Amino acid sequence: MNFQLTEEQQLIEQSARDFAKEFLDPIAVQLDYTGEFPKAVIAELANHDFLGLHLPAEAGGAGAGFVSYVAVIESLSRSSAAVTSIINNQAMASYAIQTWGSDAQKKQYVRAFIKGETIGAFAVCENGPTTGIGPDALNATKTEDGYVLKGTKAYVRNAGEAGVYVVFAVTDAADPNALTAFVVDASAAGLKVGPRLNTMGLKGCPVAHVVFDDVKVPETAVLGSLKAGREIATRVLALASVAEAAQTVGIGQAAVEHAAAYAKQRVQFGKPIATLQAIQTLLAEAATDCYLARLALRAAAQLVEDGKPFEAEAAIVKSFLARLGSKILVDSCQVEGGMGFSESMPLPRLFRDIAGTTLLDSPADFPDYAIAASIA
Amino acid sequence: MSLLTAEQQEIKKTTREFVAKNIIPNAAEYDKKGEFHAFLLDAARESKIFAMAVPKEYGGLEYSALTQGLVLEEWGYGCAGMGTTLAASILGMDPLLVAGNEEQRQRYFDPIVKGGIAAFGLTEPAAGSDAAGGKTTAVRSGDEYVLNGSKCFITNGGYASVYIILAKTDPTKGVKGISAFIVERGRPGFTVGTVDHKLGIRSSNTVELLLKDVHIPASNLLGKEGEGMKIAMMTLDIARPAIAALAVGIAQRALDECVKYLQKRFPDKLQPGQTLQFKLADMQIQVEAARDTLHHTLQLRDSGAPFSEESAISKALCGDVAMAITTQAVSLMGSYGYTSEIAKLMRDAKIMQIYEGTNQIQRLVISRAVLAPAPAAGAAQKAGK
Numbered sequence: 075m076n077f078q079l080t081e082e083q084q085l086i087e088q089s090a091r092d093f094a095k096e097f098l099d100p101i102a103v104q105l106d107y108t109g110e111f112p113k114a115v116i117a118e119l120a121n122h123d124f125l126g127l128h129l130p131a132e133a134g135g136a137g138a139g140f141v142s143y144v145a146v147i148e149s150l151s152r153s154s155a156a157v158t159s160i161i162n163n164q165a166m167a168s169y170a171i172q173t174w175g176s177d178a179q180k181k182q183y184v185r186a187f188i189k190g191e192t193i194g195a196f197a198v199c200e201n202g203p204t205t206g207i208g209p210d211a212l213n214a215t216k217t218e219d220g221y222v223l224k225g226t227k228a229y230v231r232n233a234g235e236a237g238v239y240v241v242f243a244v245t246d247a248a249d250p251n252a253l254t255a256f257v258v259d260a261s262a263a264g265l266k267v268g269p270r271l272n273t274m275g276l277k278g279c280p281v282a283h284v285v286f287d288d289v290k291v292p293e294t295a296v297l298g299s300l301k302a303g304r305e306i307a308t309r310v311l312a313l314a315s316v317a318e319a320a321q322t323v324g325i326g327q328a329a330v331e332h333a334a335a336y337a338k339q340r341v342q343f344g345k346p347i348a349t350l351q352a353i354q355t356l357l358a359e360a361a362t363d364c365y366l367a368r369l370a371l372r373a374a375a376q377l378v379e380d381g382k383p384f385e386a387e388a389a390i391v392k393s394f395l396a397r398l399g400s401k402i403l404v405d406s407c408q409v410e411g412g413m414g415f416s417e418s419m420p421l422p423r424l425f426r427d428i429a430g431t432t433l434l435d436s437p438a439d440f441p442d443y444a445i446a447a448s449i450a
Numbered sequence: 451m452s453l454l455t456a457e458q459q460e461i462k463k464t465t466r467e468f469v470a471k472n473i474i475p476n477a478a479e480y481d482k483k484g485e486f487h488a489f490l491l492d493a494a495r496e497s498k499i500f501a502m503a504v505p506k507e508y509g510g511l512e513y514s515a516l517t518q519g520l521v522l523e524e525w526g527y528g529c530a531g532m533g534t535t536l537a538a539s540i541l542g543m544d545p546l547l548v549a550g551n552e553e554q555r556q557r558y559f560d561p562i563v564k565g566g567i568a569a570f571g572l573t574e575p576a577a578g579s580d581a582a583g584g585k586t587t588a589v590r591s592g593d594e595y596v597l598n599g600s601k602c603f604i605t606n607g608g609y610a611s612v613y614i615i616l617a618k619t620d621p622t623k624g625v626k627g628i629s630a631f632i633v634e635r636g637r638p639g640f641t642v643g644t645v646d647h648k649l650g651i652r653s654s655n656t657v658e659l660l661l662k663d664v665h666i667p668a669s670n671l672l673g674k675e676g677e678g679m680k681i682a683m684m685t686l687d688i689a690r691p692a693i694a695a696l697a698v699g700i701a702q703r704a705l706d707e708c709v710k711y712l713q714k715r716f717p718d719k720l721q722p723g724q725t726l727q728f729k730l731a732d733m734q735i736q737v738e739a740a741r742d743t744l745h746h747t748l749q750l751r752d753s754g755a756p757f758s759e760e761s762a763i764s765k766a767l768c769g770d771v772a773m774a775i776t777t778q779a780v781s782l783m784g785s786y787g788y789t790s791e792i793a794k795l796m797r798d799a800k801i802m803q804i805y806e807g808t809n810q811i812q813r814l815v816i817s818r819a820v821l822a823p824a825p826a827a828g829a830a831q832k833a834g835k
Contacts, residue, residue: 199785203716229785272482274793281789342580352810400777407649407800411578411808412603415649415801422649429796430788433781437712437719437726 077369079145086127086142090149093122098153105156106423109270109277111235115157120190124150128165133172134185140313140378144320144371151324155427156278158324160193162317163231163279166310167194167240171257174298174306179257183238195236196314197227197284198307204438205242205307206250212286214243214254220293221245223256223264223286233282234267236260241286242303253303256295264289275426312388313378315441319371319391321431322399326364329406329424333357336410347409356409360402367395386448389441396441399432400425458517465524468497473528478791480531480653486609487532487653494536495565503540503547508555509563515688516748519695523741526699530798531653533699535567537692538605538654541806542568544685545614545630549673558612558632566611570689571601571633571659572682579811581616582625582679586661588617595619595631595671597664600643603805607657608642611635615661616682619675628678632670639664650797688751690761690806694744694768697802701737701772704779704795708733711783729782733775740764740771759819766812769802 079087097118105112119125128143129135143165151158168187171179171194186192202208212225227241237260242253258265268283298306334357337348347353370391377384403425407414414421435441452459472493480487494500502518504510513521518540525533543562546555562568577584586599597617601607613633620627633640643658673681709730712720720726747764750757776796780787787793803809 201715203718229789271789273789274797281785341576342578342583347579352813396781404773404777404800404803408803408808408810411804412573415804417647417649425649425800426793426797429777429780429793433777434784434788435781436784437716437723437782440725442725 077372079141083139083142083145086138087145087149089122090124090146091152093118093124094150094153098150098157102154102156103420103423105154105278106275107277109280111280112157112160112278116160116190116193119157119161120188123188125161125164125190126168126188129168129172129184129188133180134188135172140316141372141375144317144375147317147320148324148327148368151321151431152328154278155321155325155424155431156276158321159276159279159430160232160235162314162321163196164194165317166196166314167236167238169313170196170240170255170297170306170310174255174302175257176294178294179297183257186237192237193232193235195230195232195239195284196310197230197233197239197241198311199228199230199436201226201228201283204436206244206253211250212241212243213247214245214256214291216245217290220291220295221256223258223289223291225286227284227286229271229281230267230284231279231281233284234270234280239265239284240297241284242307245300249301251304252301253307254300255297255303255306256291257297258286258289258291258295262289262291274429275423276430277426308385311439312385315388315392316371316374316378316384318431319367319374319395322395322428323364323368323371325424325428325431326360326367326399326402326406329403329421329428330357330360330364332420332424333360333406333409333414336413340410353409356405360405363398363402367391367398370394386445389444389448392435392441393445395432396435399428403428454516454520458520461513461517462520462524464497465499465521468494468499469524469528473525473532477529477532477653478794481529481791481794482652484647484652486655487535488609490532490535491565491567491609498563500536500539500565500567501559501563503543504559504562505547505555508559510559514748515691515751516745519691519744519748522692522695523699523702526696527703528699529653530696530700530795530802531651533696534605534651534654534801537689537696538569539567539610540692541685541689542570542606542610542612542614544688545570545672545681546632548684548688549630549677549681553669554632554672561611567606567609568612568614569604569606569610570685571604571607571613571615573601573603574599575602579808581682582628584616584618584628586615586617587621588619588629588631590619590668591665593668594665595668597631597633597640597661597666599661601659601661603646603656604659605654605656605805607659608645608655613659614672614685615659616678619678623676625679626676628682629675630672630678630681631666632672633661633664633666637664637666649800650794651801652797686807687758687761690765690812691744691747691751693802693806694740694747694764697768697772697799698737698741698744700795700799700802701733701740701768701775704772704776704792704799705730705733705737707792707795708779708782711786715786726782729778733778736771736775740768743767759816762807762812762815765807766809766816769799769809772799772802775799 126135374387501510
């Protein structure tokens, strides 16, 4: 078993690091401050073929595979996890359309995603206890020539910037567990993006509720088959949790390295604090958590790439980081003491960002249940 | 059942009402703006709560340590940024309780009783955990001292009327060459430098203080020359439980908000739902254990027994619990937590592990006590244990 990236994967990873240095490092602080959608960066990502990395060559993508994809996400996240949140959410939409879409849907959307001309959004979450249940649940009512969508999708990433939304709706009120996926243009009449929500971190990746007020869509807007939405959502969310873990590891690694560099130059009691065992322990544990998470997420990514079942492994990575992801930043900030709490330094931004990549699972889908179910 | 006295319960209730009226409704807005909550000083003036540690003979409330802890927990529950202003003002007054003479107490408790606040200036860029590493100097000149240097991360620094400043009076003597001084606001050469923007407690005022040829009367020296670090350490022993109390408040708030949210949004996952039930139980175990430990520390102090080790234990435990509970709360509240005021609790909690001695410094204090040679038989029983 090989835990190392192949030569090609290493080259791709290196290109992501170079990209991050050139295009993300200069804007990351400002992006966090203003929260303005980074249009110019998205265009550069497309120019450098990062938006189609995970898509097959025949679709216009780079066909690089999922291991490369997560290596790129980790590398870019060291500089700006807000940008990788945009990429990941767009990738969920493009993956779903490429995998389950009709030829017409693929033709219409996938190349535009890869070129960065259209931003995609993937919207499952609702305000009720679970998708499909609750007063605001998105319902699709059949009409003569299509469907009418009514309801609200909650906490939609890329909201307002997306040109197209992949959404999940109940088509059969008697069977609210059976969801159907739809591809909806942002320009559709009745689709309203709510006010932007104030996220603690990942600022620059917009989040808002999206209201569907009798939005008419044609029959051809259905993604895959009727009532196949639950299966699509489950698979894409599992993939996304691996990609999200890559964000966490990137953020965590950046934090540990910053804290270690700080500890080497910060002198207290007549010597650098890096010489104190209490500091070494904090750094060592954080580095250990990053390392183990990286191995676990790469193992899951390899299963994805090989076309094998990966859901349990994805849940394990997710559960591990839900417990320890934030701790990496809590402890890295601790190494820097008062400076680790000052927004003039990088760690507070990373602290706010990592909470967004590790803590957002709803109690409705704790990864623990999937793991427990997988233990035969 | 509460073991608090009727008076303590009444104070807790009154404080809770004050917090509900003045603090909770304003916390999010001031956090967002990162602006000092000056209005709160006006709102609190009549109650003299900023003088709760000041003895009655000087016009203060003279609350017991435990009662102060109850008040601070409620303030932390409402907003740790605002609670920090109160805790740091008391910290700025504690040195007068530790080492102030009658004249100093008469003079400097007065502005606090009248509604002003105090600040404690120990930390410097080169002196964080190594608190004795400061470079600020105080040189005796006739019946004055002349102070030069700078302080950083000073809470209330931009708004205090009275400051305690630690400075070297004899650079050859190391820790024993440091002295503590009272410096009044407005002294020529005493100015506020940069204001810090922080991850949390954003409405509290954290600034750099600059001292350039600041002349103060020799009568502003606290205790004797060279006693500064001793006074500072005794002050921090008293002050650390105040931070612990804020931390317990944060943790309790996070738990309460979490329960409220889960009951509303996921009633079917709570009943039956052992995953959530047990997570909530674990949070409650931590909050309760933290509060009980803190109350024990405060009662030791009120009884006159030594409490230095317990003070460090309380600060480390309560700070770590606040961080863990708020993280867990955001996690249980998912995207709602991340986009609501709950996230503020998590940002606020982080400082509880850092200021007034990082939790690593607390562990140094605790480990020294653990590793100290066993006391002679008969002396081992600590008061209250």
